[in-house]
Amino acid sequence: MxxxxxLLIPVLPVVSFLVITPLPRATRNRILxxxxxxxxxxxxxxxxxxxxxxxxxxGEEPVWQLSWRFATLGGQSxxxxxxxxxxxxxxxVVVTVVATCVMVYSLGYMxxxxxxxxxxxxxxxxxxxxxxLVLSSDxxxxxxxxxxxxLSSYLLIxxxxxxxxxxxxxxxxxxxxxxxxxxxLLALFVIYANCGTFELHEVLGAxxxxxxxxxxxxxxxxxxxxxxxSAQMPLHVWLPDAMAGPTPASALIHAATMVAAxxxxxxxxxxxxxxxxxxxxVMLVVGATTAxxxxxxAAVQHxxxxxxxxxxxxxxxxxxxxxxxxxxVAALFHLTTHAFFKSLLFLGAGVIIHAAHTQDMREMGxxxxxxxxxxxxxxxxxxxxxxxxxxxxxxxxxxxxxxxLHEHHYVALGAVLFASGLTAFYVTRLWxxxxxxxxxxxxxxxxxxxxxxxxxxxAVITALAGFASPSFxxxxxxxxxxxxxxxxxxxxxxxxVGIGTGWWFYGRRSVVVNTQVWKRRFSYGYHALAQKLYFDxxxxxxxxxxxxxxxxxxxxxxxxxxxxxxxxxAKTYVxxxxxxxxxxxxxxxxxxxxxxSFARLVGFAFRRIQTGRLQSYQRLVVGALVVLMLVxxxxxxx
Amino acid sequence: MRVGLExxxxxxxxxxxxxxxxxVSKRSAVQVLMSLELMALAVNLNLMAFARFRTPEIMTGWxxxxxxMVVSAAEVGMGLALVLAIYRRARTSEVSSLTELxx
Numbered sequence: 001m002x003x004x005x006x007l008l009i010p011v012l013p014v015v016s017f018l019v020i021t022p023l024p025r026a027t028r029n030r031i032l033x034x035x036x037x038x039x040x041x042x043x044x045x046x047x048x049x050x051x052x053x054x055x056x057x058x059g060e061e062p063v064w065q066l067s068w069r070f071a072t073l074g075g076q077s078x079x080x081x082x083x084x085x086x087x088x089x090x091x092x093v094v095v096t097v098v099a100t101c102v103m104v105y106s107l108g109y110m111x112x113x114x115x116x117x118x119x120x121x122x123x124x125x126x127x128x129x130x131x132x133l134v135l136s137s138d139x140x141x142x143x144x145x146x147x148x149x150x151l152s153s154y155l156l157i158x159x160x161x162x163x164x165x166x167x168x169x170x171x172x173x174x175x176x177x178x179x180x181x182x183x184x185l186l187a188l189f190v191i192y193a194n195c196g197t198f199e200l201h202e203v204l205g206a207x208x209x210x211x212x213x214x215x216x217x218x219x220x221x222x223x224x225x226x227x228x229x230s231a232q233m234p235l236h237v238w239l240p241d242a243m244a245g246p247t248p249a250s251a252l253i254h255a256a257t258m259v260a261a262x263x264x265x266x267x268x269x270x271x272x273x274x275x276x277x278x279x280x281x282v283m284l285v286v287g288a289t290t291a292x293x294x295x296x297x298a299a300v301q302h303x304x305x306x307x308x309x310x311x312x313x314x315x316x317x318x319x320x321x322x323x324x325x326x327x328x329v330a331a332l333f334h335l336t337t338h339a340f341f342k343s344l345l346f347l348g349a350g351v352i353i354h355a356a357h358t359q360d361m362r363e364m365g366x367x368x369x370x371x372x373x374x375x376x377x378x379x380x381x382x383x384x385x386x387x388x389x390x391x392x393x394x395x396x397x398x399x400x401x402x403x404x405l406h407e408h409h410y411v412a413l414g415a416v417l418f419a420s421g422l423t424a425f426y427v428t429r430l431w432x433x434x435x436x437x438x439x440x441x442x443x444x445x446x447x448x449x450x451x452x453x454x455x456x457x458x459a460v461i462t463a464l465a466g467f468a469s470p471s472f473x474x475x476x477x478x479x480x481x482x483x484x485x486x487x488x489x490x491x492x493x494x495x496x497v498g499i500g501t502g503w504w505f506y507g508r509r510s511v512v513v514n515t516q517v518w519k520r521r522f523s524y525g526y527h528a529l530a531q532k533l534y535f536d537x538x539x540x541x542x543x544x545x546x547x548x549x550x551x552x553x554x555x556x557x558x559x560x561x562x563x564x565x566x567x568x569x570a571k572t573y574v575x576x577x578x579x580x581x582x583x584x585x586x587x588x589x590x591x592x593x594x595x596x597s598f599a600r601l602v603g604f605a606f607r608r609i610q611t612g613r614l615q616s617y618q619r620l621v622v623g624a625l626v627v628l629m630l631v632x633x634x635x636x637x638x
Numbered sequence: 639m640r641v642g643l644e645x646x647x648x649x650x651x652x653x654x655x656x657x658x659x660x661x662v663s664k665r666s667a668v669q670v671l672m673s674l675e676l677m678a679l680a681v682n683l684n685l686m687a688f689a690r691f692r693t694p695e696i697m698t699g700w701x702x703x704x705x706x707m708v709v710s711a712a713e714v715g716m717g718l719a720l721v722l723a724i725y726r727r728a729r730t731s732e733v734s735s736l737t738e739l740x741x
Contacts, residue, residue, distance in 0.1 A: 612737030615670075619662050 003052065003064040006084050009045045009092060010131035012038040013124040020121040028117025035120040036103045039127065043096040044158040046089075054088040062088075065137060067199075075190045081199055083137035087332060091134045091264060094336050095257050097461070099127040099435065101454035102252040103419065105347050108247050108448035109354070119159060123249065126152035127249045130257050137310045139191065140198040142265060143184055146229065149258045149397050150177050156253060169241035176238040180228015187221030190214060192210075204271045209564060215275035222269055223283055224281055230262030230316045237535050240297075241314055242303040250305065251346030255312050256339035263319045263335050267328040280324050287320025295422030295502045299429065300529040303359045304349045307430050313340055316420055321412050327403040334400060336472070337392035337465050341384040348378035351433055353452035353453055361430065365437035370445065373452050375435050376531065377459040381430050382464045386424040389488065395466035396490055398483035399473075405487065408626035417494050424498025432506040644686035655681035667731040668723045671714060678710045 016038040020028050053063050067081035103123060110116045126149060133145035158170030194214055197205045207215060227234070231239035237453075242254050253259070266273065266283075273280055294314030301307045315338050322331035346498075351374045356364045368375045384391035404413040409426060446452065470481055531537060533616065609620065653676055660673025682703050689699020725731045 230714055613734055615733055615734070622658060622662060 002312065003049075003084070006049050006064055006065065006135070007082065009042045009049065009096070010128045011052070012042045012045075012128075013131070014128035014380075017121045017124040017128065020117055020124070023117070025115065025117060028121070029114070032107060032116065032120055033050050035124045036100075036107070038124070039096065039100045042127075042131070043100045046092040046096040049084060050089045050093050051473075053084060053086050062137070067137070072142060075443075076196065078137060078140060079199065080136075081138035082132075082135045083201075084135065086477065087171075087267070088134050090332070090336065090472070090475065092131060094276075094339045095127065095130050095134060098256040098339055099123070099130075099252055101347070101458055102248045102343065105251075105350070105454045106248045106450050109350050113246075115159070119156070119246065119249070122152050122155045122159075123233075123252065126253060126258070130261065133261060136407035137200045138198050139188060139203065142200075143188060145211075146225075146261065146265070147181065149261060150174060150181070150229075153177075153242070153258055154247040157242045159245055159249065163244075165608060168239070169244040172240035176235055177228045180225045180235050183221035183224030183228070185221075187218045187225070190218050190221070194489060200268065204269070207272045207275060210275065212275070215272055216279055217270075219273045219276040219279040222266060222272070223279055223286075226262030226266045226320075227286060228262070229265075230259050230264075230320070231313050232286050232317060232320060233293060233313075234268075234535060236290065236294070236313045238538060240306050240309045243303070243309050243543075247305065247346060247350035250309075251343040251350070251536040254309065255342040255346050259312060259316060259565050260319075260335045260339060263316065263323065263331055264542075266320075266323050267332055267335075270326070271325065273323070273408060274326060280326065282324075282426040283320055284324030284412050286414045287317045287322075287324055288419075290314065291317030291319070291321060292415050292422070293418035294425065295419045296529055299422060299426040300526065303363050304352060304361055304364075304430065304434065305346075305359055307361075308342070308345055308349060311345075311423065311426065312338075314423060315342065315385075318397065318416060321416055322400045322403055325400075325403045325407045325409055325412070327400075327407075328477045329401045329473050330396070330399040333469065333472050334396035334478065335397040337384070337462070339466055340458055341381045341392055343463040343464055344377060344381040344455060345385065346438060347451070347455050347458065348374050350457075351446070352378075355445060361433040362432045363628060366435070368435040369412060373446060374455065377452075377455040378435070379431065380459040380462055382427045384466075386427050386499060387420055387491055388499075389492060390463075390466055392462045392465040392493070394488075394495075395483065396485050399469065401487050401491055402483060417491070420503075421494045421498040424495045425502045428499045429501025429506050432502065436507065438509045452540050454588055498637045546614065581622065643687055643691040646691075647684060650680045650684040650687065653677070653683060663733055665732050667733050668718075670733055671717045671721065674717070675710060677713060678706070678713075682706055683712075708717065 009215060013035070015280040016035040019034060021082060023031070043212065045494045062083040062085040062435065065081065067079050069077045071078045091562050106116075107122070110119055113119065129145045129148035129152060133142055133149065136142045136145060154170045154174040158166050160166045161170075188198065190202055194210055195203050197203065198503070207218075210218075224235075226236045239259065243250055245254075249267060273283070291314050294310045294312075294317055298307050298310035301310060315334070318339070319331040319334050322334060323326075351371060352364070353359055355367060355371060355374075358364065380391065384393035387393045397416075401413065401416060404410075405417060469483070473479065473481070528534065609616070655672045656674030657678075660676060661670055662699060664670050664673060685699055685703050685706070689703070693699060721731055724736065728736065
């Protein structure tokens, strides 16, 4: 039986994008049911696809594949290929579930916005691109979708383009990820030069025969690209600023799916990385550093969404650690659970922001009483993020810890545990600051039904997804097992310490800890964190200012050399024209005028003899005759 | 002695020179006309002389001279009429004051 209906999963959302985009704004805003309906259909189809692949684990051969040639360049054919394997099927479901939840949620969250139709169109486009990327079995297609997601991300971050911050953030995000994308391009060039194809399966098969440097180059390029897309240090700077976009879009793109695309692509191409141990180590270091630094930065933010953004950076760092340790399954499982609980937290943050009319946690408090459902779902998400049993985050984080233990990466293990503790700390801080304490406002209201329902669904998934841990691994074709008790106890202890510290600082009702004292005590460290570890400052000095200096130098070069050359050419031309003009005026006109004035001169001279006296004419005639006769006589005589 | 062709030619040349001088130098239009007649006579004289001494056997020269004299007579008639017309118009018959053709 043909399974080409799988293709409908990404095609349906793009159809709704294509239908909505050309419509006038008012019509667009009235047919929001269309993107929601197509996305729900995609969700159903994705679940059907998962059923087809179930129980998975069947090695290399995908359940369904489709490929066609779309261009032939210089005798080399370029093809688009799709393949449905367990990894793709699982991520398809994750993406469609989160996208559907976000779309339903946005019905309530965005309904007052005048451009909500355009918002839905771009979200549809984005989801379609993500779904194609997941299904793609061809690196060129993957790259195209990678860029298309970058574009949608840019459009959604800058959705409120009339404000300055979203505008700047969208440009920053686009440019920073572009810096990473150069690595992807480089990897593609090297792959094509060595294999002559972009087909993932063939590339992975041929990779074993590459020279060691080639694999390192490809892996390095892909890692760099993934670091840009998945906001790993030092390319993470765009993600916190990207929070300027609509909150549901942040939930979908900057928490659950697009930022996970880097992890996904690396997981897909992990065999190439395994040929380059150096790159694997770099990935481990980058992931561990990002996990810790992201956690530290999240702990000092006051903006709800920024806390969650740094948290996302930190959690993506954990996934890179898992990949660096060689475990695609652990990374993908954490990707899956993280997608659910982080989008849940973002959707909750959206309700909080709507209710409190601010994003600053210092101005919030006591929301617990007025937002019961949001509080409950947010708590589930927060505990899952902190890694508390039996929620999803606990299982996926433990899997990473187990992998690190087995691979003997003890430094990375320490970093991951520290990052987990930090995660527990800042999420506790967030929770107490927002939900407990004195009430700041009286007019609090729970979110609309359409906003609450997706959060409840995601909370249920978050609560239960962890128990799928062994079956997920088996589905991916690995040995599935529950976390070991020692690991579970270790990580639970870490989470407890983090939560306890958070409670000690922010949760105790009797003793109010003066955080100012602690800030002063660690003023250097706090200052560094408040300045985002100087990343933006460094980039500003190095790249932005440097670019300005370069521009000035270029402007100077332009002003003196280029303009000089142009002006010199112009001047030469003017001089040449002057000469030509002079020639024209004096020589050509001179010849013409000279003829005329000669004629005039002659006329002037001869008019003297035109006296009108016939006798004088006669005299001349006679004189001339005499002269002629004399001449005749003389010549004859001679 | 016998008067030869040369004597007639010399006389004709003298007459012509006199006529030419008069035509060129005289102020009165009538005198100029008379001088022109003198020159015409010199030409006729030459014609007669050549006819007498060179081709005595044919009469062409004689007849031609006769015609020329007739034409001269008519010419003088018309010339005098012109002089009268000029005088009526310009109140003078002095050739030197007729400068309307001046360029």
